[in-house]
Amino acid sequence: MTGWLAEHMGAYGSSGVLCAVLLLPALEAALPMVGALLPGQTAVVLGGALAWSGVITIEATLLAAVAGAVLGNIVGYAIGRRWRARVLAPLRGPTRRGRYAERALGLIERRGGCAVFVGRFTAVLRTLVPTLCGATGMPLRRYLLWSVVSSAVWAPAFVLIGYVIGPAGPG
Numbered sequence: 347m348t349g350w351l352a353e354h355m356g357a358y359g360s361s362g363v364l365c366a367v368l369l370l371p372a373l374e375a376a377l378p379m380v381g382a383l384l385p386g387q388t389a390v391v392l393g394g395a396l397a398w399s400g401v402i403t404i405e406a407t408l409l410a411a412v413a414g415a416v417l418g419n420i421v422g423y424a425i426g427r428r429w430r431a432r433v434l435a436p437l438r439g440p441t442r443r444g445r446y447a448e449r450a451l452g453l454i455e456r457r458g459g460c461a462v463f464v465g466r467f468t469a470v471l472r473t474l475v476p477t478l479c480g481a482t483g484m485p486l487r488r489y490l491l492w493s494v495v496s497s498a499v500w501a502p503a504f505v506l507i508g509y510v511i512g513p514a515g516p517g
Contacts, residue, residue, distance in 0.1 A: 368410040370386040370388075370389035370390075374386030375415065377473075390407075398508070404509060412502075416494055429481075430480070434481050455484075462479060463495065465496075466499075
């Protein structure tokens, strides 16, 4: 998958790379079902590797990655806020999944900012936390603050990982 993604990102030049670095993390965070299948973090790492090889600048890669992460988080939050009942209904109930979901939702309600920050760095949580934060009614201002902070740490970390491994990567 990584080779295919790198090939297709680079095939469209700098604009293709920047589109992938922006859109894949956005889709990953905005749509939990789609996000589980789309390699948003992989696209960011590959963007860093392609920046090392000179396909794009590292500054443009960083900007696209941060913007994509924040945009996806905002859309995911809005989806959770809008379709709260539909999002939460499958998570509630006496099943084992329901108990774990209740604990996770309680954690978001009690320590929402930490959940947003840690969620950005954890594959499964990156796809679920934005929607759950919206569904649980976390205040938008608080959510945006933590979304921007976590994205501003996450994006440079993974772009720089790609940049450092660039000599061994797809370039």
